[in-house]
Amino acid sequence: MSGSTRQSGTGDRAEAPRRTTACYVYGILPEDVEIDEEAVGVGEPPGRVTVVRHGEIAALVSDVDADRPLGRAQDLVAHEQLLDEAAAEVPVLPLRFGAVMTTPEAVVEELLAPHHDSFAAALKQIEGRAQFVLKARYAEQPVLIEILTGNAEARQLRERIAQLPEEVTRSERIRLGELITQIIAAKREADTQAVIERFEPFCDGVVVRDPSHERDAAHVAFLVENDRQADFTRAVGELRSEWGDRVEVRLLGPMAPYDFVTT
Amino acid sequence: MTVAVPPAGGGGLPGRSSGSGLADVIDTILDKGLVIDAYVRVSLVGIEILTIDVRVVVASVDTYLRFAEAVNRLDLASQQQGLPDLLSSAPQSIARGKSKGVAQGVIEAAGEKLQDMLASYADERPAPRARRRTREED
Numbered sequence: 146m147s148g149s150t151r152q153s154g155t156g157d158r159a160e161a162p163r164r165t166t167a168c169y170v171y172g173i174l175p176e177d178v179e180i181d182e183e184a185v186g187v188g189e190p191p192g193r194v195t196v197v198r199h200g201e202i203a204a205l206v207s208d209v210d211a212d213r214p215l216g217r218a219q220d221l222v223a224h225e226q227l228l229d230e231a232a233a234e235v236p237v238l239p240l241r242f243g244a245v246m247t248t249p250e251a252v253v254e255e256l257l258a259p260h261h262d263s264f265a266a267a268l269k270q271i272e273g274r275a276q277f278v279l280k281a282r283y284a285e286q287p288v289l290i291e292i293l294t295g296n297a298e299a300r301q302l303r304e305r306i307a308q309l310p311e312e313v314t315r316s317e318r319i320r321l322g323e324l325i326t327q328i329i330a331a332k333r334e335a336d337t338q339a340v341i342e343r344f345e346p347f348c349d350g351v352v353v354r355d356p357s358h359e360r361d362a363a364h365v366a367f368l369v370e371n372d373r374q375a376d377f378t379r380a381v382g383e384l385r386s387e388w389g390d391r392v393e394v395r396l397l398g399p400m401a402p403y404d405f406v407t408t
Numbered sequence: 409m410t411v412a413v414p415p416a417g418g419g420g421l422p423g424r425s426s427g428s429g430l431a432d433v434i435d436t437i438l439d440k441g442l443v444i445d446a447y448v449r450v451s452l453v454g455i456e457i458l459t460i461d462v463r464v465v466v467a468s469v470d471t472y473l474r475f476a477e478a479v480n481r482l483d484l485a486s487q488q489q490g491l492p493d494l495l496s497s498a499p500q501s502i503a504r505g506k507s508k509g510v511a512q513g514v515i516e517a518a519g520e521k522l523q524d525m526l527a528s529y530a531d532e533r534p535a536p537r538a539r540r541r542t543r544e545e546d
Contacts, residue, residue, distance in 0.1 A: 167453040170444060209455070216458030218430050225433045242437040243457045244444035251451035260447055278436070289475075289482055303479050321479060322472025357435050359471050397432055403440035408447075 167211035168246045170256070172228050172401065173238040173264050176203045186227055187220040189213065194227060197249045199257035201265045205231065206249055215243060225400070232275050232401035236268045239401035267406065273371050274349055275399035279340060279381065281362040282393045283329065288360065291391075292328050299324050326359060336392075337363040343384065347377040352404040362392045366404035374399065 169187055176198045185191035185207070192207030205227065209215065221242060228239045246252050257264070293299050302321040306314045333356065340363045341351055350368035357364055369377045378396065385394040445452065 167455065173442075211453050211455055214456035214458050216456075221430065221433050221437060225437050239437070239441040241439075241441035241443050243455065245453040245455045246444075246448060247451040247453055251448075255448045255451050256444070278432075280432070285478060286482060289479055293479065293482075299479075306476065306480060318476035319469060319472045322469075322475035325475040325479070326471060354435070357431070359475075397436075400436070401441075403436050406440075406442050408443045 165211040166208050168206050168249050168252055169209040169215075170240055170244040170246060170252060171205040171207075171224060172231070172240050173257070173268070174203050174205060174231060174235055175268055176201050178203055178205075178231070178235055180205065184227065185223065187215055187223050189217070189219075191219075191223060195249075197252050197257070199253045200261050202257055202261060202268065204252050204257060206252060209245060211245065215245075228401040229399070233399055236272045236274075237401045238264060238267055238271075238406050239403050271368070271402050271405065274368050274402065275371065275374070276402040276404060277367045277369055277377065277396055277398035278354070278400070278404075279344075279363060279365050279367065280357075280395045280397065281336065281340070281364075281388070282358060283332070283360045283362050284390055284393060285360060287391045288329065288332075289325070292325055296324065296328060299328075329360060333362055337365060340365055340384070344377065344380060347373050347380060350405050354404070368402055368405050369399075 169192065171186065171194070174196075178196060180194055180196050182193075184194040186194045186205075186209075187207065188209040192209055194205055194207045197204045197206050224242050228237055231237050232239075246256065293303060299321060302317050302324070306317050306321065309317075337353060341353070344365075344367055345351060348367045348369055352366040354364040354366060367377070381394065381396050388394060
C-alpha cells in the first residue's frame with residue numbers, strides 16, 4: 146500500500162518541519178509612524194514588529210507561524226501593550242486580537258488600499274485622544290452588610306438559612322443570592338449613571354461595558370482628550386476617595402481606543 | 409508627526425504600568441477593537457486562537473449560591489458582635505437608611521454597634537485594594 150503521497154519533487158527535504166509564515170496585524174496608524182527596532186509582538190519566538198505603509202496610513206504587523214495557535218498570556222499582553230504604547234503617542238485604530246493575513250502585500254492590497262479614506266478619516270477623528278477604562282467594584286462585606294441592612298427579605302432568608310440544615314435550604318440560598326444580585330444590579334445602574342454624569346464633562350465619548358464581575362459597580366470606557374487627561378484622572382482620584390472602602394476603583398489607560406472604533 | 413514606538417516587553421506579564429492584569433487585557437482585546445473579517449475576506453489566515461474565557465456569567469445559580477455563602481460567613485464572623493440582634497431590632501430606622509442607599513445612611517441608621525462592626529471588617533480585610541481575581545493560564 147504505497148499511499149506515498151510524498152510531496153513528489155525536488156527531494157529538497159531540508160525544508161524541515163513545514164512552517165507557514167503569515168502576517169499578524171495589530172492596528173492601523175498614520176503612515177509617518179516609526180517603530181523601534183526592538184519592538185516585538187505575538188508568537189513564539191515573538192516576531193519583530195514592522196510597519197506596512199500605504200498613502201497616509203500604515204499597519205503594524207509582525208510575522209507569525211500560522212501553524213501554531215495564538216493566545217498565550219504573552220501574546221495577549223504583547224498585542225495590547227504594543228498598541229497602548231503606540232496610542233500614547235499617535236492615533237491608533239486597534240484591531241481585535243487574532244487578525245492574521247497571508248502577507249504584508251495582502252495587508253496593503255486588501256486592507257489598507259480599499260479602506261484608505263475611511264481609516265484616514267477615523268485616525269483624524271481620534272487624534273489627540275486616548276481611552277481610559279474605569280473599573281469599580283463593590284467590596285464584598287460592606288456591600289453585603291448594606292444589602293442586609295436595607296432589605297427585610299434578605300434578612301429573613303439569612304436567618305432561615307442559619308437556622309436550618311444546609312440540605313434543606315437550597316432554594317432559600319438561591320433566592321437570597323438572586324436577591325443580592327438584583328440589588329447589586331440596581332446599585333450598579335445608579336452608580337454607573339453617576340460615574341458617567343461625573344466624567345462626561347472631561348470626555349469626548351463614553352461606552353458602558355458589560356459588567357465583568359458580579360460585584361461590579363461600574364465598568365465604563367472613556368475617550369479623553371490628551372489635554373484633559375490630568376483633569377480626568379484627578380476627578381477619578383476624587384471619586385476614589387469619596388467611595389473609600391466601599392468600592393474599589395481602578396483606572397486603566399491611557400490605551401488605544403478599543404471601545405470607540407466600530408467596524 | 410514622527411513618533412518612535414518603544415518596544416513591547418517581550419515576555420510574561422511583567423509589571424504593567426497601568427497595573428492591569430491578564431483579565432483586563434482579555435476584556436479589552438478579545439472583545440473590542442476593529443474586526444478584521446469585516447474588511448478582509450480573501451487573505452485571512454485562519455489561525456487557532458486559544459481564548460481564555462474569564463467572563464463571569466452574571467446571575468447564574470453558582471453566583472447566587474456564592475453570595476448566600478458569603479452572607480452566611482458574614483453571620484458567623486459577626487455573631488459575637490450581635491449583628492442578628494441589631495438587624496432585627498432596628499427595622500424602622502434601617503428603612504430610613506435605605507432611602508439614602510449608601511453606607512453612610514446605613515451607619516447612621518444602625519448606630520454605633522454596626523459602625524464598630526464595619527470598622528472591624530475593614531481591619532480584617534487583608535489589603536485595602538485587593539486585585540481582582542484572575543484565572544491566569546500559564
